[in-house]
Amino acid sequence: MARAIQKRTLQTRAKLVKAAQTVIDTQGYEALRVEQVVQLAGVAKGTFFAHFSDKDALMDQLIGARIDALLDDIAAQTSPQDISGMVDALMPLMNFMTCERYVFDLIIRHSGAAAREEIGPIATTFGRHGEVVSHWLEGGPFRQDLSVELLAEGVQAFSIQAISLVFCALHNEISLRDRLTLYLTAWLLPKP
């Protein structure tokens, strides 16, 4: 039968997460090295991989937690009634996703369940994001010819597109906020 999780296990895991967060806070996500994390946590390298399947799994958890916290703030607000309000609400999330190229790449890589059997923290936040946006669209003054779920998928697609262009050498004359406003207006308020 399945045994209970040992206290030691939780302690070690907590030490690893704390050490990782310290590294990220001081040096950023991209600079994180597993060797540095285990040294800071005072455990052997192998222990790390007994707790996380790989380095990406740790990042998935930490970045997923950050996004979740941002979504908490977003969900706590009243539903925006126009594009400008919607962009305002989404900007903290957008800013986090653009804080480092490495972070953006990792989020994209984990946004779907990434062909793994179990869905990870970041993928879960994408589901939540869709629900929050869907809820906004339900009563709002936006196009009514499509399901809110489909519209929400479009909002995600354009958010990713806007973020991508931040890292693009060609199109950086227009700000992230302005580009997202442009996209969402075209998507949610078409006037053909």
Add this chain to the structure above:
Amino acid sequence: MARAIQKRTLQTRAKLVKAAQTVIDTQGYEALRVEQVVQLAGVAKGTFFAHFSDKDALMDQLIGARIDALLDDIAAQTSPQDISGMVDALMPLMNFMTCERYVFDLIIRHSGAAAREEIGPIATTFGRHGEVVSHWLEGGPFRQDLSVELLAEGVQAFSIQAISLVFCALHNEISLRDRLTLYLTAWLLPKP
């Protein structure tokens, strides 16, 4: 003063590219190892990195060339006059982009100029893609309230979204083609 490029340089580079293509043809993109490529090409490891800044640069070139060839085919056809025709035209490209998860990730990572000074082969193909789609939209029976360039950016955003969901464990009940059709209809033929 700058000297002319040696014949030997071009030969070595060709040997590396040929060896790489052989590996890819037999084992796929993800399985490619630099060590195997240089062994097959009969050169030292250091030589590889004298010709390509890193492994990604080689992939950028090879995948970029493939996409370019697909865009040649697409551009050679007459402009599609409806969503179905547009999706038909785009499908070969979509299928290539979904042939391997590794390929998709690499394309995304290089789709913008990736914060590098010089724009790479894949990033160039994205520019071309935008031009081809813009040209389609110019005379076609699609929404006229936005610039064709902006509409083309949307087509790219939805293409990426559709591809992403192929690799997503949650949403794989609907096919890539059907999803792209759904998205492009909603984007290019809104009826609010």
Add this chain to the structure above:
DNA sequence: ACTAAAAAATGACCGCGGTCAATATTAAAT
């Protein structure tokens, strides 16, 4: 031809993510 400088090729070496057989610790059974 000979020589000097520029360019190309080499391979030992490093950094870092990830593995695994061996060892240590914990918790249940007697």
Add this chain to the structure above:
DNA sequence: ATTTAATATTGACCGCGGTCATTTTTTAGT
């Protein structure tokens, strides 16, 4: 308390991308 099986930890080791001082080859000047 002792045994036993499950679980957690360890660190030497591996694979592979990437570096760089050294050596080899090519080119241009005389």
